[in-house]
Amino acid sequence: MAHLLGAEALHLEFPTRVVFDSVTIGLNEGDRIGVVGRNGDGKSTLLKLLAGRIEPDAGRVTVRGGIRIGMLDQSDTLDPHLTVGEAIVGDLADHEWAGDPRARDVISGLASDIDWGARVGDLSGGQQRRVALAALLIGDWDVLFLDEPTNHLDVEGIAWLADHVNRRWPANQGALVVVTHDRWFLDAVSTDTWEVHDRIIEPFEGGYAAYVLQRVERDRQAAASEARRQNLMRKELAWLRRGAPARTSKPKFRIDAANALIANEPPPRDTVSLQSMAMQRLGKDVVDVLDAGVRYGDREVLRDITWRIAPGERTGILGVNGAGKSTLLGLIDGSIEPTSGRVKHGKTVKIATLDQRLAELAEVQHDPVRTVIGRLRTSYVAGGKELTPGQLLERLGFSSAQLSTPVKDLSGGQKRRLQLLLILLDEPNVLILDEPTNDLDTDMLAAMEDLLDGFPGTLIVVSHDRYLLERVTDQQYGIFDGTLRHLPGGVDEYLAIRAGRPAGGSSPRPTSSAQERVDAGGARTASAAPASAAPASAAASSSPALSGAERRNAEKEVSAIDRKLTKLNAELERLHAEFAAHDHSDYSGLGRLQQEQQQLEQQIEELEMRWLELSESLEA
Structure with missing residues (x-):
């Protein structure tokens, strides 16, 4: 693979500390890198060094000639006097950008609910961040550096962004380096992980799940002083292994050693024991929401909500921004009174x-x-x-020296951890978490989840962090058009419902002038919107029915694809077994196996997409 850029013997220090010391790292065509590490260890600084935003004190960064580099920085700001349209597409005429499939896709995915003619300075911080991301992604870049791109995106937006970057370049072209605390996003887009710690960069194969597996093995062999960290990561590993099978199908190293480690680990939490404790502390009645609704003037936010919350229940709430998630939390904790129906709280309930x-x-x-x-x-x-x-402070990442630090001088992540500690010390038996992942790095998120595993009360979580929801809750509900719906299939079911909802159905994205301009500039009507800006199911439902001959040919192709997928999946399983048994000092052999695996996965993905297209046309 062609080399894109490299860093050689980088040294960087600030007045109070050394950030990097003799760091050498490279980026090649096809690399998809996720960067993890504790807050303050230098993740964002690394991106700025590689992108040329700052110069190292020693060493150098070299870039291949003609390479185009784009970067989303947390500190980037847009001209507040520009309109949204000017900030995203510049001075391009409507017909120019509306004729570009990438531009339509980006605007539909990130800015469809933002007024195209609004001034950037009048937008909220989250909207400005989405406009900045859209302006970057419309450009044509060989290398993309993204610093916390999932901030201010909901679950649906994060899924769109993952799909976009995965489709952005052909296989083995372009390069992506992303810093994010969203572990689902890391797993979805990255093929390798860089851990920034102790003034170095340590590379790992695979996404976040693979990184956790390898890091556990590394920590298991470390000194006894690392025992607490080992136990935490092993517990994380046990949950990863018990989760979706896809999480462990990607790691490219000794699976047999990981499986032996998993076999000796207990479940992440003893659900039966915790629910027993919750029953003793809470009693039978917790919170009953009975036919409740909330209306603000002419706007009905929630309607006909019935939910009997049980002792020890661990529930995640999903919904687009503005769907009514915070209003539902207000009903539960009593800060909002229903305008219809009623909410009943148990006598022993203590909500935080x-x-x-x-x-x-x-x-x-x-x-x-x-x-x-x-x-x-x-x-x-x-x-x-x-x-x-x-001890609680230690589990949440505080050192003894920080005990004397005034609260106002703590970092955002430290304040967030202290806030959680104060709430837990008050010993509530119903805990509500509203976007708890803000300002926390992946290590601190794992520590917080470990602490929540031992919480014996009822837990209700609202978060756009898909990994957190699946990790600490046992069930999920979604808010659609003001009503509450149970999601037995979890986040995947929520995304499927959102993607399959036709325009004008429940909880649509607000119509924006940007989308109207796409229709006008692209000379299309709303009923013939570009495929990249419409859900696949909506496009399929509007396609004409197949003729008899076309249907027979499609059915034959589906059968052929089924047979090919069976053979390719069997071959992929064989490669996984060969990886596990291979001599890991044989780098050329491992490289060959890795290349074969990537080619197989690419073929399988292409066949699956074709199978879906044919299935939709047959159902039309």
């Missing part, structure tokens, strides 16, 4: 909410962390073990 505003810290921002936690309980029970506040 981890919201996005850090309200618990406003009154203590000038106090040291030690003083703040000293005012509360002296111990806390998690998973049957009694922990001191100091």
Whole structure:
């Protein structure tokens, strides 16, 4: 694979610390890299070094001639006087960008609910971030550096972004380097992982799941001082293995060693024991939402909601921005009164909410962390073990030196962790988490999930972080057109429902002038919208029915594809077995196997897409 850019012997230091010391790393055609590491270890700084935004103190970054590099930086700001259209497509005429499939796809995926003529300065922070991402993705780049691109995107938007970057370049072309705390997104787009820690960059094969497996094995062999970290990552590994099979089908290293490790690990949480404790603390009645609805003036946000929340229930709530998720949480915690129906709370219920505003810290921002936690309980029970506040702080990533730090001087992630600690020390038996992943890195997310595993009460989570929802909750509900719907199939079912909903159906995305311009500039009507801007099922439903001969040919091709997929999947299983048994010092042999596997996976993906197209046409 052709070399795109490389960093040689990079050294960078700030006045108080060294960020990188003699780091050498390279980026080749076809690389899809996810970057992980603790907050403050240099992930964003690495992207800026590679993109040429900042210069190293020593060493150099070399870029192949003619390479076009695009970057989304967390600090990037748009001209507030520009309109949304000017910020995204510049001075291009409508017919120019509307005739570009990529532009239509990006605008539909990121800016369809934003007024095309609005000033950038009048948008919310989240909308400005989406406009900046759209403006970048419309461009033609050989290398993309994305720093937290999933911020301010909902589950549907994150799924769209993953699909977009996966389709953006042909196989073995282009390169992507992404920093994000969204572990589902990392698994969906990355084929390799770089861990930034202790002034170095350590590469791992595979996405986040593969990285966790390899890191567990590495930590298992480390010194005894790493014991606490090993146990945490092994627990994470046990959940990964018990999750979707696809998560463990990708790692390209010794699966037999990982399986032996998994066999000795307990489940992530003892559900039966926790529910028993919850019943003792909560009683039979928790919160009953009975035919409840909420209306603000002429706008009906929720209607006919009936939900009897049980002791020990662990539920995730999904919905697009503005669907009514926060309103539903308000009904549950009593901060919002229903305009119809009623909400009944059990006598022993004690509800606490981890919201996005850090309200618990406003009154203590000038106090040291030690003083703040000293005012509360002296111990806390998690998973049957009694922990001191100091031990809880350690589990959440605080060092003993940080106990004397004033709250106002903590980082965003540290404030978020302290907020969770204060809530847990108050010992609620119903815990509501509203976007709890903000400002947390992947290590801290794993630590928080480990802590929540031992929470014996009822847990309700609203988050766009798909990995978190699947990790800490046992069931999911979705809000569609103001009603609550159980999702036995979880997030996948939610996305399928959203993708299959026709225009004008329940909970549509608001019509935007941008989409109208796509129709006008592309000389298409709403009923003949470009395929890239419409759900696949909607496109299929509008296609003409097949003739008799066409239907027979399609059925034959479907049968042929089924047979090919069976053979290719068997071949892929054979390659996995060969990987597990191969001598891992034989790098050329491993490279050959990896290339064969990538080619097989590409063939399987293409056949599956063709199978879906044919199936939809046969059902039309």
